[in-house]
Amino acid sequence: MDADLIVQILFAAIKTGTPLLFIALGEVICEKTGVLNLGQEGMMLMGAVVGFLAAYSTGNMGFGVIAAMLMGSIMSLIFAVLVLHVGANQVATGLALTIFGTGLSAFVGADYVGKTLQGFQPIAIPVLSDIPYLGRIIFNHDILVYFSFFMTGLLIFVVNKTRLGLTIKAVGENPNAANAIGIKVLKVRYLAVMFGGAMAGISGAYMSLVYTPMWVEGMTSGRGWIALALVVFASWRVGRIMLGAYLFGLASIMHLVLQGLGLSISPNLLAMLPYVATVVVMVIISADHFKEKLLAPRSLGKPFNPRNMA
Amino acid sequence: MKLKSLLVGLGLLAGASIAQAEDPLKVGFVYVGPVGDLGWSYEHDLGRKGLEAHFGDKVETTFVENVEEGADSERVITQLAKAGNDLIFTTSFGFMNPTIKVAKRFPKVTFEHATGYKRSKNVGTYVLRTYEGRYVSGVTAGMMTKTNKIGYIASFPIPEVIRDINTIYMAAKTVNPDVEMKIVWVNTWYDPGKETDAANALMDQGVDILVQHTDSPAPLIAAEKRGMRAFGQASDMSQFAPEAHIFSVRDNWAPYYISIADAVMKGTWKPQDYWGGFKEEILTIESINPNLPADVKAKISETYAAVKSGEIKPFTGPITDNKGNLVVKAGYTLNDVELAQVNWYVEGIEGEIPR
Numbered sequence: 001m002d003a004d005l006i007v008q009i010l011f012a013a014i015k016t017g018t019p020l021l022f023i024a025l026g027e028v029i030c031e032k033t034g035v036l037n038l039g040q041e042g043m044m045l046m047g048a049v050v051g052f053l054a055a056y057s058t059g060n061m062g063f064g065v066i067a068a069m070l071m072g073s074i075m076s077l078i079f080a081v082l083v084l085h086v087g088a089n090q091v092a093t094g095l096a097l098t099i100f101g102t103g104l105s106a107f108v109g110a111d112y113v114g115k116t117l118q119g120f121q122p123i124a125i126p127v128l129s130d131i132p133y134l135g136r137i138i139f140n141h142d143i144l145v146y147f148s149f150f151m152t153g154l155l156i157f158v159v160n161k162t163r164l165g166l167t168i169k170a171v172g173e174n175p176n177a178a179n180a181i182g183i184k185v186l187k188v189r190y191l192a193v194m195f196g197g198a199m200a201g202i203s204g205a206y207m208s209l210v211y212t213p214m215w216v217e218g219m220t221s222g223r224g225w226i227a228l229a230l231v232v233f234a235s236w237r238v239g240r241i242m243l244g245a246y247l248f249g250l251a252s253i254m255h256l257v258l259q260g261l262g263l264s265i266s267p268n269l270l271a272m273l274p275y276v277a278t279v280v281v282m283v284i285i286s287a288d289h290f291k292e293k294l295l296a297p298r299s300l301g302k303p304f305n306p307r308n309m310a
Numbered sequence: 311m312k313l314k315s316l317l318v319g320l321g322l323l324a325g326a327s328i329a330q331a332e333d334p335l336k337v338g339f340v341y342v343g344p345v346g347d348l349g350w351s352y353e354h355d356l357g358r359k360g361l362e363a364h365f366g367d368k369v370e371t372t373f374v375e376n377v378e379e380g381a382d383s384e385r386v387i388t389q390l391a392k393a394g395n396d397l398i399f400t401t402s403f404g405f406m407n408p409t410i411k412v413a414k415r416f417p418k419v420t421f422e423h424a425t426g427y428k429r430s431k432n433v434g435t436y437v438l439r440t441y442e443g444r445y446v447s448g449v450t451a452g453m454m455t456k457t458n459k460i461g462y463i464a465s466f467p468i469p470e471v472i473r474d475i476n477t478i479y480m481a482a483k484t485v486n487p488d489v490e491m492k493i494v495w496v497n498t499w500y501d502p503g504k505e506t507d508a509a510n511a512l513m514d515q516g517v518d519i520l521v522q523h524t525d526s527p528a529p530l531i532a533a534e535k536r537g538m539r540a541f542g543q544a545s546d547m548s549q550f551a552p553e554a555h556i557f558s559v560r561d562n563w564a565p566y567y568i569s570i571a572d573a574v575m576k577g578t579w580k581p582q583d584y585w586g587g588f589k590e591e592i593l594t595i596e597s598i599n600p601n602l603p604a605d606v607k608a609k610i611s612e613t614y615a616a617v618k619s620g621e622i623k624p625f626t627g628p629i630t631d632n633k634g635n636l637v638v639k640a641g642y643t644l645n646d647v648e649l650a651q652v653n654w655y656v657e658g659i660e661g662e663i664p665r
Binding site for chain 2: 005008009012016028112113114116135147207212213214216217219221252253255257259260262
């Protein structure tokens with residue numbers, strides 16, 4: 001393997017990891033407020049199809065991305081109303097959202113299957129893209145990849161350094177206490193869920209506008225589920241999510257690269273790598289019995305009803 | 311009163327229309343991908359439409375798309391049989407065992423399975439000589455590659471795919487002795503994301519001509535983006551890559567579907583092992599890109615004619631496999647039964663077939 005090939009592999013790993021990064025960033029914020037949304041795959045597919053439709057019919061890619069984010073939020077709002085207001089089970093509602101989104105996206109996009117778009121073109125960042133190796137790996141992507149860098153930085157800052165971050169964590173750790181000091185728990189959770197939806201939407205748009213600029217039924221092929229594993233893999237830390245996303249990206253392309261290099265390892269075995277990695281990480285994490293260290297928000301998955309408080 | 315007469319009228323109408331139709335032949339189709347894949351399943355659906363256009367209201371067709379190979383397909387085929395279809399086409403290799411199983415339970419229904427090799431009293435098979443198209447693609451790729459590396463995006467290690475990989479290599483070799491094959495197995499017929507990843511992984515390793523055995527135009531789009539070349543698979547995919555597209559090898563199913571439906575109607579149908587290619591015009595070459603060099607264009611038509619007339623038969627010995635065994639004796643040409651069992655790479659292809 002020469003340096004050129006390694007550069008190209010790492011470049012591809014970032015591209016492959018980007019949709020995972022978007023969706024996992026949304027989910028981690030959502031989970032930090034104590035809400036587990038398993039509807040990622042459904043929201044992502046709806047984002048992908050609506051983003052494609054919007055971009056295809058207006059010819060404006062930016063419009064497609066915005067439409068996808070809106071669609072993701074709308075989907076997540078359905079989820080939010082059901083689990084936060086009605087108090088429905090989060091796991092069951094999330095699964096329902098995925099099934100709903102999968103079917104609805106196939107229905108909505110039926111007439112657009114097989115159409116293609118030009119897609120976002122890569123933008124080389126001046127000066128930075130001239131750095132040997134690193135420039136070609138990191139600073140030669142399309143605008144959505146840069147946006148994912150920006151969002152990661154922003155969220156690291158918000159979660160760790162701001163009052164808003166504290167509020168989010170307080171709601172997820174102990175909603176009763178947060179409520180007692182005057183934080184509107186449900187409002188925070190609503191917003192977090194909708195933020196998660198928007199990020200799932202943009203992740204879907206990345207698939208249908210950049211990665212393979214076309215709409216195809218079920219084109220996210222399980223990435224929403226990988227994102228859920230990623231959040232655990234990162235033990236709910238935003239920075240680690242980025243690392244994890246690229247590792248997953250790398251693992252999923254490595255089996256194709258190795259085959260091309262003529263290594264005769266069963267492709268089935270290689271295709272399992274990302275999933276094996278998830279299981280291994282989960283085992284390592286749960287081997288640690290000090291659950292506090294996991295950083296899992298303590299109220300994760302539990303409903304909160306402010307009326308019971310009074 | 312009014313309502314009543316309306317209802318009576320409706321009833322009469324319905325009765326009349328039932329009396330008029332003379333029991334159309336009900337034909338069901340099972341597709342592995344969406345009809346909008348613009349590849350394999352899309353062409354089968356064009357075949358279905360061709361069948362309808364030919365027979366008009368003498369046939370009634372239904373289709374189920376996106377059917378997963380395996381247990382799910384058995385359920386779908388059973389449903390189609392239960393729904394009263396007289397003839398069912400199952401159009402992917404992985405539907406083979408489910409088709410045989412369901413056929414046993416519905417002996418009055420006629421089944422036709424594409425690309426398989428298992429037949430029974432009411433199951434026939436039909437196979438495309440896709441390797442004829444591959445031969446022309448292989449010669450073209452051999453002439454056009456500058457890096458001497460041809461990439462093959464392979465789906466599943468079944469005889470059809472292995473046969474086609476061998477054909478590409480043997481054909482390319484006839485015009486370019488330095489040519490090398492890089493093969494990536496993606497284990498899917500249809501996953502644009504993965505097909506793109508595979509195309510990029512191959513191009514990263516110096517491949518400049520892509521051949522695909524998957525059904526979406528994603529590899530062509532990937533080639534277009536990076537200024538490489540690729541072939542359209544199963545249907546005319548030229549629109550996806552105006553620059554990169556070399557030509558498309560198209561599957562043209564309508565004539566076969568018409569002949570089978572006709573045989574079932576007349577009661578002359580018998581299970582057979584049908585093979586069709588250039589000669590039967592079930593396989594065609596479409597949209598040769600005008601941007602190809604003149605000598606390549608000439609070679610394409612020359613090779614096409616030679617394969618069509620039977621002057622070139624790709625699997626004619628001596629052929630040695632990549633482990634050194636003589637698999638086809640000198641002067642011998644594999645027959646259809648043997649073609650359906652090809653499970654070796656020819657000498658010169660590196661690596662092993664995944665099991």
